[in-house]
Amino acid sequence: MEDDETAAQCVILVDSDHSGVLTVNVQARKTISLSQDEVGDSIVQSQIQFCDVTKSYGQVAAVKELSLSVRNGEFLTILGPSGSGKTTVLMLLAGFIAPSSGDILIRGKSVAAVPSYRRDQGIVFQSYALFPHLTVRRNLEFPLEMRGMNATERGSRIDQMLDRVHLADLGCRLPSQLSGGQQQRVALARALIADPPILLLDEPLGALDRNLREQMQGEIKSLHKEFSSTTVCVTHDQEEALTLSDRIVVMCAGRIEQTDTPEALYDRPTTRFVANFLGEANILENPCFRLESDVLQPGGTVAMIRPERICITAATAPRQAEADRRQSVEGTVDDTIYAGSSRKYRVRIGSSVLTVREHVGSGQQIFRSGENVRLDWLRSDVRFVAP
Template sequence: MYGAITAVKDLALTVRQGEFLTILGPSGSGKTTALMLLAGFISPSEGDILIGGRSVAAVPSYRRDQGIVFQSYALFPHLTVRRNLEFPLEMRGIKASERANRVDRILKRVHLKDFGGRMPSQLSGGQQQRVALARALIADPPVLLLDEPLGALDRNLREQMQGEIKSLHKEFGITTVCVTHDQEEALTLSDRIVVMRGGVIEQVDTPEALYDRPATLFAANFLGEANLLEETGSDVQAERSRPFGMVAIIRPERLRISTRGAPRSPDADQRQSVIGMVTDTVYAGAQRKYHVQAGTRMLTVREHVASGQQVYSPGDQVRLEWLRSDVRFVTP
């Protein structure tokens, strides 16, 4: 708690050994507080924190033997890359010869073997992030904590570093907890994802299960986009009956768009369709997005751009259709 404000409430979470767990949520959801509790920078007002079966709730951060990577990298600006990497080993009393060997190995592993003599200010953002990761991993900690690790990088470099982090996790096998608000990052890196909202856990599952079978409308919209199928001018049809109190959704990429009078699909008996009008078209490189007014509902359609395909403009009358098996029911 922060004064009268409860940042996280009834947080019960088990992280499996060797897994990559991501805590995902918007600002104010409690995800950063959860990570700070694990790191030991703040103490829980109640409850306990166990690492390897041992309570660490009262153990200060510097005694928890964890690797931590911050969004700001937090490298020592007055030390060379090599000295930045030696520091955590030196604090653990490791001999100079072993420190040198470990630094050489990790610098080679993160593709920085010729950069040991440089200062952090002489490195690019991606290189600094590699040093921060190397420093967190060099002492072989039982737990690695990542706080928005790629938030300061541009998109191309962020995608490159996602691959690097995934590769390092596979190689070292260290139990990793990452905090981010980036959906793509969470989907790419994680074995499981924890979606948080208002200080409580909304849903926990694998990336594929969370995306394909969200439990709530919030989870569906935070991890991707979701179209509500209510009030589209047609009663929702699905493979199973609607549970009480739930609403029907479908992902934008599951919708097929065609002209209003186009021939029906060969599997039309497995599909449902509605008629609508295109209100906006957005070109985004590999994908094109349409906003279509169907009944009183605005639906979003995403389709991969391909040569020769028809492009629809605002005002065009279109038919949207989808497989009934792609409809999901969620708690509003």
């Protein structure tokens, strides 16, 4: 890698809420030539660390004392509501903004003062940020030109990538002539075509409808497995995070609430915020029945149980097997909600209301408002979270 004086410069100005690109200003002084060995070494050594990072705007801290390590080849998703600081974390990592304090390390070296064009990262913006006046092929060719790749190799690499993202017949089209899903594929292809060791995704599926989102989730997962880039994704979509990630970071008010695998986060949340944000949760703060559990409730916590862990039957139905391991309560159906593959019930038990969710299947008994029902669940499915 050559020094700053010989590096190609590519500056992308993003609007204030990071929803798209306002201006693209590219200045190519000299090109950088990367050997295959250099690229391979970058992938092997890729690692990201946030060391006590704070980013403040005046008196407001968007990110507060963030410490986080991203493993080599990992798909890490930063999940949180609007204003949680997740996009600020991505912008810090991309180099579009600098931390107010703390440090950011990539492969063990500080990059807090390194501009974005020197960080060797692929980036996919929520709005895709494709060059509107360039064809699909030219969009993909741009990052290769910036790295000094010769025309023959560029053409071969572009053909391979277009084939990989199922756009081989659309290389001559402009972005405006593509569907949303096709534009998303072009954006992913452009970010990956130079084999960057780090890939950053900013709400990558936010502009797509549900069916396209599910389709592209599979595509992103497949591309990550194939290219092995260390990937950091920002989203507020819980299903997207659970589907794509090796680990998930849940953020709230600029701080990390919990970091774990998707399964562990969903099944064992540590706070009420995580339990409610990642799926639905019945918080049993002051239940009007005596709650039973396999473990003693820790002090300063509240009980929680997921809606799909609760079984619903008619109040007069025979007891389920393993009754000695289950807790049963009786109540009255307040509401029934049909949601295609699942059905939800709101069941009132005295002053408490529990949500029950079951998969729709043939031959199921459907309960209507006002009917008496029995709810039961395994005592081992009760969790305790910080309020």
